[in-house]
Amino acid sequence: xxxxxxxxxxxxxxxxxxxxxxxxxxxxxxxxxxxxxxxxxxxxxxxxxxxxxxxxxxxxxxxxxxxxxxxxxxxxxxxxxxxxxxxxxxxxxxxxxxxxxxxxxxxxxxxxxxxxxxxxxxxxxxxxxxxxxxxxxxxxxxxxxxxxxxxxxxxxxxxxxxxxxxxxxxxxxxxxxxxxxxxxxxxxxxxxxxxxxxxxxxxxxxxxxxxxxxxxxxxxxxxxxxxxxxxxxxxxxxxxxxxxxxxxxxxxxxxxxxxxxxxxxxxxxxxxxxxxxxxxxxxxxxxxxxxxxxxxxxxxxxxxxxxxxxxxxxxxxxxxxxxxxxxxxxxxxxxxxxxxxxxxxxxxxxxxxxxxxxxxxxxxxxxxxxxxxxxxxxxxxxxxx
Numbered sequence: 554x555x556x557x558x559x560x561x562x563x564x565x566x567x568x569x570x571x572x573x574x575x576x577x578x579x580x581x582x583x584x585x586x587x588x589x590x591x592x593x594x595x596x597x598x599x600x601x602x603x604x605x606x607x608x609x610x611x612x613x614x615x616x617x618x619x620x621x622x623x624x625x626x627x628x629x630x631x632x633x634x635x636x637x638x639x640x641x642x643x644x645x646x647x648x649x650x651x652x653x654x655x656x657x658x659x660x661x662x663x664x665x666x667x668x669x670x671x672x673x674x675x676x677x678x679x680x681x682x683x684x685x686x687x688x689x690x691x692x693x694x695x696x697x698x699x700x701x702x703x704x705x706x707x708x709x710x711x712x713x714x715x716x717x718x719x720x721x722x723x724x725x726x727x728x729x730x731x732x733x734x735x736x737x738x739x740x741x742x743x744x745x746x747x748x749x750x751x752x753x754x755x756x757x758x759x760x761x762x763x764x765x766x767x768x769x770x771x772x773x774x775x776x777x778x779x780x781x782x783x784x785x786x787x788x789x790x791x792x793x794x795x796x797x798x799x800x801x802x803x804x805x806x807x808x809x810x811x812x813x814x815x816x817x818x819x820x821x822x823x824x825x826x827x828x829x830x831x832x833x834x835x836x837x838x839x840x841x842x843x844x845x846x847x848x849x850x851x852x853x854x855x856x857x858x859x860x861x862x863x864x865x866x867x868x869x870x871x872x873x874x875x876x877x878x879x880x881x882x883x884x885x886x887x888x889x890x891x892x893x894x895x896x897x898x899x900x901x902x903x904x905x906x907x908x909x910x911x912x913x914x915x916x917x918x919x920x921x922x923x924x925x926x927x928x929x930x931x932x933x934x935x936x937x938x
Contacts, residue, residue: 557729560708562684563699565618571699572613572622581696582606588826622703623672623682630673638833639793642890643674645840645865649786651680654738655843656730656765659788660755660862661744663797663828664691664821667790668742674838675740683742684733686726691821711747727767734783745787745858751801752921753928755789755866757858762851777848785854787841787861793869795925796831797824799914802922809921837890839865863936866929870900874907875926884930 563571575581582605583598590601616622634641649655659667668685675682685706692698692708702708707729710722733739745757762780769779795801800823808814841861848854868888873895877883888895897904911919 557707557725557732560710560725560729561702562705562707563619563702568619568622568703569617571703572616575696575699576606576609576613578696580694581700582609584696585609619703619705623676623705626704627673627676630669633829634673634836637796637829637831638836640835641670641673642835642837642867643678643840644837644867644890645842646674646678646680646838648842649680649840651678653784654681654734654740655784655786656734656741656743657683657786657788657840658743658745658757658761658858659790660866661746661749662790662792662795664749664825666828666833667744670790670836670838671742671788674840681740683740686730686741686743688747691825693819693822697822723764724767727764730765731768731783745855745862749801751805751925753925754932755859755862755929757855757862759851759855762854766851776850777846780848780854781845785844785858787844787858787865789839789841789862789865789867791837791839791867791869791929793834793836793871794832794910796827796833798910798922798925799918800824800827801925802914802918805921805924806918834871835869835889837867839867839890841865859936863932866933868895868929868933870895870903871907872926872929873897874904875911875923876930878908878911879920879923879927884934886930886933 579602582602585608586598586601586605589605612625613622616625657671659671661667668683672682672685682705685701685704686709687701687706688709688711690711692701698708707726709726713719713722730741730743733741743761745755745761747758747761750756765783766776766779769776774782804814844854844857846857848857867890868886870888873883873886873888883895883897886895887893911922914922
């Protein structure tokens, strides 16, 4: 694993030393104190920091493996799902082999919650948890990198500069993903695109497929054989409410008006926090079928992923409410993981609440916020015609 040392997750042997380092990290202690107590704690750091450090030691006592650390994460996920969702459901996972290492390729709506919900579903259905691809642009602090790598994340070096450096980074990434699937027999999670689908239009970037194909041995295997060997399974994740819809709408508006949007220094960190803490309503994770067949190129693979992501996306009432606010009528379609036809009866109060949610935004931002929800319905209409 020496060649992957800079990007791979931590292994069990490294866990105790990394945890000791984290407990000593004042930036992590400050972040936990701020999360729990707010800014006022800064006047009493001499008192608060030792208490937070003691709390952290208690939480991590006895943790000596990656599995042990993920069990701690599972407890926090339990609490988060209980407090910020009105239901978490899963479909399709019963059709997959728990002993098989899949490459799960999902749509991308939330920076950290997409793989977290996939992992949560796998954990509770006796599947191995995934190794998660995460961009180094999110690892702005050493403690963030440590926490991610303890939780089986591997690093995508988006900060690479220059053609040679970028090519080398992507070849290494491709090799690591193949190594994980074929040698370690450990499943992988990767987003279908770089960056979130802020407008609600889930589409696979062929560049992601081309990156995966960099490990193909062209002398001994065809492109199709290699793609089939990766065990790619499309995954569609849907949130009834997007905790970051206002921020996404603002970014989309500014990009349209000014041609580009410049993120602030810690904006991604704020989005992560908002996604975790915000109300998500119902959340559904739909696992598709493994891709098999003849694929002529990356575009063909991307299209096959899109077909499953879009067709298996579970619509929520919020999608229909937004569509009506944009177009003046409810579209025909199925809502909920039970594939029930949408009907407004009994949802009037919920619709009013959604309307109020959108109307609190600046008027110029509102069409973009509505598009986050309504475009998913257009996705189905356009892609599945």
